[in-house]
Structure formats: C-alpha cells, structure tokens
Amino acid sequence: MEVVGSLGAKVVIDYRSHPDRTDDLIEEIGELGGQAIGVQADVGKLEDLQRLVDTAVKTFGKVDVMVNNAGIETRTSILDTTPDDFDKVLNVNLRGVFFATQYAAKQMIRQGSGGRIINISSVHEDWPMPNNTPYCVAKGGVRMLTRTAGVELAKKGVSIVNLGPGAVATPINNSTMNNPDLLAKLDSAIPIGRMAEPNEIASVVAFLASDGASYMTATSVFADGGIMMSSPGL
Numbered sequence: 229m230e231v232v233g234s235l236g237a238k239v240v241i242d243y244r245s246h247p248d249r250t251d252d253l254i255e256e257i258g259e260l261g262g263q264a265i266g267v268q269a270d271v272g273k274l275e276d277l278q279r280l281v282d283t284a285v286k287t288f289g290k291v292d293v294m295v296n297n298a299g300i301e302t303r304t305s306i307l308d309t310t311p312d313d314f315d316k317v318l319n320v321n322l323r324g325v326f327f328a329t330q331y332a333a334k335q336m337i338r339q340g341s342g343g344r345i346i347n348i349s350s351v352h353e354d355w356p357m358p359n360n361t362p363y364c365v366a367k368g369g370v371r372m373l374t375r376t377a378g379v380e381l382a383k384k385g386v387s388i389v390n391l392g393p394g395a396v397a398t399p400i401n402n403s404t405m406n407n408p409d410l411l412a413k414l415d416s417a418i419p420i421g422r423m424a425e426p427n428e429i430a431s432v433v434a435f436l437a438s439d440g441a442s443y444m445t446a447t448s449v450f451a452d453g454g455i456m457m458s459s460p461g462l
C-alpha cells in the first residue's frame with residue numbers, strides 16, 4: 229500500500245467482510261498523499277462488480293487501472309473436489325476476473341483514455357500445484373483470459389497483464405504459516421528461501437500500473453522468489 233499511496237493514486241478498495249481493515253487502509257493511503265474509498269462488493273456477484281466500476285467513476289471520474297486481486301482456494305485433489313468446491317473457486321478466481329476485466333475494459337474504452345488491467349494470478353497459472361486442482365484450473369484460465377483479451381483490446385488502448393506471485397504471507401497461506409514443519413518445507417523449496425511480504429507484490433503492481441510498463445500487454449510476469457525454477461540439482 230505504501231507504494232501505491234506514495235504515487236498519489238486515487239484508490240477504490242473492494243472489501244467483502246473487513247470494513248475496519250479497509251478504514252485503516254483508507255487512512256494509511258491518505259497519510260501517504262493518496263485518496264481512497266471503500267466499497268463493499270463480492271467479486272463473485274456480477275452486479276457487485278458493475279457497482280464497483282460505477283462507484284469508481286462516480287467518485288473519481290474514470291478508471292485508469294483495475295487490479296483484480298481476490299482469490300480463494302480449496303486445496304483439494306482432483307479426486308476429492310466437489311462440484312461446490314469447483315464452482316466456488318471458479319466463480320471468484322475466473323468468472324469474477326473475467327467480468328471485472330470486461331466491465332473495466334468497457335469503461336476504459338468509453339472514457340476514451342484507455343487503461344490498464346492487472347490480474348493477480350499465481351505461479352499456478354502455469355505451474356501445477358497437486359491437491360489444489362480447481363485453483364490451478366482457474367489460474368490457467370486467467371492466463372488465457374489475459375492473453376486473449378489483451379490481444380483483442382490492445383488497439384482500443386486497454387492493456388492487460390498478469391502478475392503471478394509465489395507464496396505470499398497473506399491469509400490464503402495461514403494453514404502453512406501456522407504449521408512450522410510445512411513452512412520450513414515451503415521455504416526450502418523457494419530459492420530466495422522465504423515467502424514474500426505483501427509489499428513485495430504491491431511494488432510490482434505499482435510498476436505495472438505506471439507508464440514504465442506502457443509496452444506490456446497480453447503477458448504474465450512473476451514475482452515468486454524463483455520457486456517456479458526451483459530444482460534440487462539432482
């Protein structure tokens with residue numbers, strides 16, 4: 229957040245269930261010279277996504293950058309994944325990103341100034357995670373969403389990039405972080421030797437949102453401590 233606030237961005241924070249944390253963030257961004265509002269919206273609901281875009285336009289006049297960052301996982305094997313698990317994960321991680329991309333892109337085209345969409349996927353858009361199949365299926369979908377929509381929309385001034393983080397110290401990884409044996413195993417699989425702090429991902433988002441990334445579209449970048457290239461050297 230530090231990086232985004234210090235760039236003077238006007239930020240619309242989507243939250244589903246933590247208004248207090250959102251208020252803290254709004255304050256932090258304000259202290260750093262940015263401006264922010266919070267909107268309660270469930271990215272699994274299309275009407276909420278549309279309201280999110282509409283609120284941004286109503287409040288700040290336009291949408292230059294859309295960051296699709298919500299994600300859930302069930303950590304289930306292909307053999308155990310229920311239809312409900314599958315639907316839940318695909319709804320948030322793929323359908324939500326698909327329509328958020330569509331609604332943001334329509335607004336960016338309408339306003340005439342174009343814009344940039346940053347989809348937070350995962351190393352698992354390309355790299356298998358056994359026992360997390362619905363998640364990998366959804367992230368693989370986001371990989372092709374960004375490539376295909378990025379090609380379609382490039383001439384309309386909308387660029388789309390995926391940022392694929394590795395393991396980040398956020399609540400999605402609580403079960404690993406709270407288990408010292410699992411955490412040690414994960415850390416030893418990461419060439420850099422540790423999980424990322426959220427700011428180490430936010431700083432890449434800030435770059436992707438900046439003019440410095442103006443020639444990037446329909447592609448993915450990874451901030452993963454080297455985990456996708458990890459090898460025992462045997």
Ligand code: BGC
Pocket residue numbers: 301349350351352357393394395396400401
């Ligand atoms: C997943 C985590 C996993 C990490 C690295 C993330 O996308 O949500 O469960 O630890 O990738 O494999």
